[in-house]
Amino acid sequence: MxxxxxxxxxxxxxxxxxxxxxxxxxxxxxxxxxxxxxxxxxxxxxxxxxxxxxxxxxxxxxxxxxxxxxxxxxKRVKNRVHLDLLAADPEAEIRRLTALGARVRARYEDHVLLTDPEGNEFCLGATD
CATH class of the missing domain: 3.30.720 (Signal recognition particle alu RNA binding heterodimer, srp9/1)
Structure with a gap:
C-alpha cells in the first residue's frame, strides 16, 4: 500500500x-x-x-x-489539486497570509479561496 x-x-x-x-x-x-x-x-x-x-x-x-x-x-490554469487549511479565526489568518504574499481570489459561505505568491490556489476555512 x-x-x-x-x-x-x-x-x-x-x-x-x-x-x-x-x-x-x-x-x-x-x-x-x-x-x-x-x-x-x-x-x-x-x-x-x-x-x-x-x-x-x-x-x-x-x-x-x-x-x-x-x-x-x-502556471497557466487552475490547480487540479490544492491544499485546504483551517484556522480558528479565518479573518485574522487571511490578514496574516496576505501579509506573507497570499492573495484572496474569492469568498464563499464556508471558505475563502486564496493563492500563494506564484498563483497556486488553496482554501481557508474555519475550525469547528
Missing part, C-alpha cells in the same frame, strides 16, 4: 515559495542546509539556498513534506 511522502509544487522561485509555505503552516520549516549541501549546490553552479532549484519544507511533528522544484514553464 502506498503512503504519501511529499506534496510537490512546481514553481519559478522555489526558495521564495518554500518560505511562504513554511511561514503559512503551523510547525513547518524550510529544511536546514548543512555545509555538505551548500557545497553540493555550489558544485552545480548555484550560489546557495536562495537559488536552490529544489527546496524542502518539513513538518516538525510528522505529516507530509512539501517539496518545491524549479520548472521552466509558467
Amino acid at each position: 502506498a503512503r504519501l511522502h511529499d506534496v510537490v509544487f512546481d514553481c519559478a522561485h522555489p526558495a521564495a515559495v518554500a518560505r511562504f509555505w513554511a511561514a503559512a503552516l503551523d510547525d513547518y520549516a524550510v529544511a536546514p542546509y548543512d555545509e555538505a549541501e551548500l557545497a553540493r549546490l555550489r558544485s552545480l553552479g548555484f550560489s546557495g539556498p536562495e537559488d536552490d532549484p529544489t527546496v524542502l519544507v518539513e513538518p516538525a511533528g510528522g505529516g507530509p513534506r512539501l517539496f518545491f522544484q524549479l520548472v521552466p514553464e509558467a
Whole structure:
C-alpha cells in the first residue's frame, strides 16, 4: 500500500515559495542546509539556498513534506489539486497570509479561496 511522502509544487522561485509555505503552516520549516549541501549546490553552479532549484519544507511533528522544484514553464490554469487549511479565526489568518504574499481570489459561505505568491490556489476555512 502506498503512503504519501511529499506534496510537490512546481514553481519559478522555489526558495521564495518554500518560505511562504513554511511561514503559512503551523510547525513547518524550510529544511536546514548543512555545509555538505551548500557545497553540493555550489558544485552545480548555484550560489546557495536562495537559488536552490529544489527546496524542502518539513513538518516538525510528522505529516507530509512539501517539496518545491524549479520548472521552466509558467502556471497557466487552475490547480487540479490544492491544499485546504483551517484556522480558528479565518479573518485574522487571511490578514496574516496576505501579509506573507497570499492573495484572496474569492469568498464563499464556508471558505475563502486564496493563492500563494506564484498563483497556486488553496482554501481557508474555519475550525469547528
